[in-house]
Amino acid sequence: MPDRYDVAVAGAGPAGAQCARDLAARGYDVVVLETEAEADFPRQSNKSTAGTFPSMMSAFGVPDDVVMSYTDTVVLESPNDYYESYQPGAVLEFAEFKRFLVEDGREKGAEYRFDARVSRPVLDDDGVIEGVRYAGDETVYADVVVDATGPAAPIASALDVVDLERENQAIGIEYELEGVDLDHPDYADLDRAMMLRLDHEIAPGGYSWVFATGPDTAKVGVCYIQNDRHQETAKAGQTIDGYLEGWLDRDPRFADAERLEGKVHRGSAHIQRPGAMHADGFLAIGDTVPTIDPLWGEGIHKGMKSARAAAKTIDRCFTHADRPRDADHLELYDQLWHEEVAPRMNARLLLTELLYLAPNERYDTLMRDLRETSDDLLARANRGEKRAMAKLLHLDDLPLLAKYARQRFASA
Template sequence: MNTNKAAFWAALFCFFKLLRLNRVDYYIQFDLGVFDIVIIGAGPAGSTAAWHLAGKGFKIALLDKKSFPRDKICGDALSGNTIFELKKLEEKGLDLSFFEATEKAYPVDGLSFFSPKGHRLNLFLSDEQKFTEGNLKYPGYVSKRIDFDNFLLAPLRKSENVFVFENCEVKQMDFLKEKVEIICADRKIEAKLVLGADGANSILARKLWRDKINRKHFSAGLRQYYRNVKFEGDIPLIELHFLPDILPGYFWIFPMADNLANVGIGMLSSEIEKRSINLKEVMEDIIERHPRLSSRFDQAEALELPKGFGLPLGSRKSKVSGDRFLLLGDAASLIDPFTGEGIGFAMTSGRLAAKFILSKWGHHDFRNNQDYDEMLWKKIGGEMLIAYRIQRLLRFPWLFDWVVKKANSSPTIWNLLNRMVWRPAERRKLSNPLFYFKVFRKS
């Protein structure tokens, strides 16, 4: 009898020990896989939404099909929009000391545009515009997504209200009258509302749109990390090379720590199809034979094969919500049609989704979420439209060459373009014919 009692207590002790070691399985096994909100995708959009919802009384499940840290094919550039959103997260408790470590987040002072004929235009943020306090002292950074995304996610693991499920690819979703049921790996999770932050191949976006990719509003990109690429000038800048054969796309070289560089190419998918272009071959040809660029790769070492990715562009106003779900980031097609940057807009959508939820919770059933669409497009729709118009102007390479040449010879025009780069609201001037008339007059 004593032996049986001892065995019983030993088994009970082991049982509770297992519960402590595996909190997630405990919640699922005992029918506690019930959440207020499920966020699918733990990249910048999903993590930002979780940051803004954490501590507000919600029980949140944050799912990702990968285990972090994980690589994400991207240009890795963090723009002014990203910096703005990071400062918002700092108010929520995010420690930005990550940006003091240049091996993880390489600071950049400005960027260089190269026109189709090779004219270079360097644009810098003025000293008065730079941040003087805190950890974000530069207008932009280059950070590998394997590092940046993990930096955003890691603190959320310690949140009492956010439960992170990794290696948890969504296999099935059932939208019921009062809830959404999700099968994720071998788990069943349910919630009142789902946020789709699961990228360009979003399972929720497919449910909403159901149509094939519209190649006029989609770009294809390649990324390849290199070591020892030569940079021109004392301070390496972000470089955008608008080469004639790939317009309205561009070839990029972004500096990173330890003599690394993110090298890549992006091009509108409709143009790739129309001209039967092999993007990998074009990129190889630029690196090996381009008269202006190939010599910069003489001593360079490729650290990987080119990796491809898709960029759903925000050049059309798409629906971004449905019955019990909201779309965020790439899943909502929020990539800048001109620059190809998407991290900042992804984080903005995460913040706005949280704002929408906080304003509606308790008196809204989330069956109709059109107010989120209106909130999001009111915030970023203008920037997207301007970027799309600028992208279309790239079909006139002579105009790009002319403006760059004029900016290099006229401080007034240079200052005007410089403000447009660092102040997105002023970019609308680039799509206005009067801007070019003024450039002509001032030149």
Template sequence: MPDSYDVIIAGAGPAGAQCARDLAERGYEVVVLETEAEGEFPAQSNKSTGGTFASMMTSFGIPDDTVMHATESVVLESPNEHFVQGQPGFVLDYEAFKEFLVEDGRHKGAEYRFDARVRDPIVEDGDLVGIRYNSDQEVSGEIIIDATGPAAPLAKDLGIANLERKNHAIGIEYFFEGVDLDHPDFADLTDAMMLRLDHRYAPGGYSWIFHTGGDRAKVGICHIQNERYREHATQNRTVDGHLEHWLDTDPRFKNARRVADNQVRGSAHVQFPGSMSTDSFMAIGDTVPSVDPIWGQGIYKCMKSARAAAMTADRCLTRKIDTSAEEMTVYDDLWMDQVAPRQDRRLMMMRLLYLASNERYDRLMQDLNKLPRDILSDINDGNMREIVKLLYPSDLSYLWKYWRGT
């Protein structure tokens, strides 16, 4: 007979590890299956820039020793303009962050099995009862959670994942020293997280510079692999080619030196999720997907989806065990209400944004600089009344492209 647990979690990323923390703290027997070998973890899954804000740090009790650098502002750039928003943030040491989640979960009672590649769900008489991993190893549980990201082996087998290639975003990031963070031709990026909208460098996406202290910074680009968003591209470059082009032409990198053996590659799907649960099963984190459509911030969303799943599991396993699809949909409701409210509006904002031209990005920055902070917050939250105020008659062409493509 396979080992039995209350909850089995596939994947030890931020979502899976946080869900294990929450459930173990509630006293449940939890096991996490992670593909990487323990001695390597998380070297092969270091796929995040690690930018986050105080709300995530305090909500989930993340210690300061996982932080590379505390920042004071967020900067948005277009080809010729910029906008600065004072907002404290944190650039995480992503490896230290993931290691903390795992160790804290173990301290609370969660079990981890590394070098455990999930193969498929085990279904008996129509009921999901466990997971098969590696060649022939099995583990059984009352509730199964897929936190494996876009691979989604369990969610796909159970007909839950609806990830579409046209919504697939890919990114690459290098770590540099010698970056000119206060170049006279640009905004001061000292103690800042900067996001740049510029089709020359990231057609259908954005690029970034996150200050990590001294003259060091994380530098990368991300774009969606969809030709509708990349029609402004002037060259048929790969994501690596676009990053190299930026590094070659931006004077802030003139004397920059890449820190050896430090490269991050990752991907996520940016789309509205379909069903996120079924009998005895939930999908969390980037398996859903949970990444923010506009600025790509994924850590906080992943952590919140993990907590919503833990709350649902606690509810279903308390007193009389009921893991029916009807009961598991509590997770879907929590996701829509607490993890990513107004997700449909944020997706619309993203699609319109990436269809715009570089000239329109410059005008957007000019407009943002004229608005009070409360209006900016409303726009970021998807307030349609305030969003409409940013539109011009010339934007009808973008609106037409958007409606034609939906």
């Protein structure tokens, strides 16, 4: 008899592992297929800055022992100014966090298979997915298949559920450093902070960051999209590694800093409007959709929320007497995604694209504007509230808005 489960999940990242946790806790037979070997997991996929907030940890029962440091403030930097806001957060040890999710899922009853790269869907006579092929010629069958493999998306792509566009791909690199001066007199105090810097000299078309992990240690990285601003300001032949190295060489906060051996993380994600997220017998979650926060690149909380929305949807279907798995019943996932995972997605994507297309001098003005307005204006703008977004715009932004509108019209 072939292996058969209620649900097969491809990928043991935060989204896939959380979906398995939720479903196993409800008593369903779940198998998770992970590409990496168990002894190395998650060496290849240990790519996240892992900055998150207490709301994620409490909502998903994440223990304190996977936290590298707790932070008190979020700092935004421009080339010549900064803005700081009280916002408690946490920087996770991403590898330990992923291992916790796997072990907790196993305790709840989920099965894990490592060295199990998923390659393609298995379809029934009607063309509906009924399982997946993995590890060469191995097959597992399930009533519902969940793709949580991120941008690789082998199942979602084969089913034409997602279309991740190369021009919307963000790439990033991060070092873990020691000897960082987190309270340099020329900058904001980053001793217990997560800092994001908008500066095209450092990250053309994107942003850079410093996340404090201890008294003189931090995660430091850059990320950008190859958008119009990147094309205008990028140095010919410069790699993303070169941009990070250049920042470390120029910024006095890193004058005495040293890289921790083996602590280099690389990753990519797509920042774009999601299309379909489901089909008959199939759901796509996490960065497969994509689900990453468009403004600040935070993917853990969004991915975990998408996993829970998928688990809710599957549970709703399986509690019916006939256990429907057709696209009409699984459409609940799309509804939950837009209501609970990423509400006002279009407005937030608009703000994101305008932010990363703005010139450096506009970032200095933004810092001054934020200091002169109410403390919650940035939070409301970040949620996609149009009135708050409008308060951050100037007449000088009209050419940028017009350029953005022309680009959107041309691509429509």
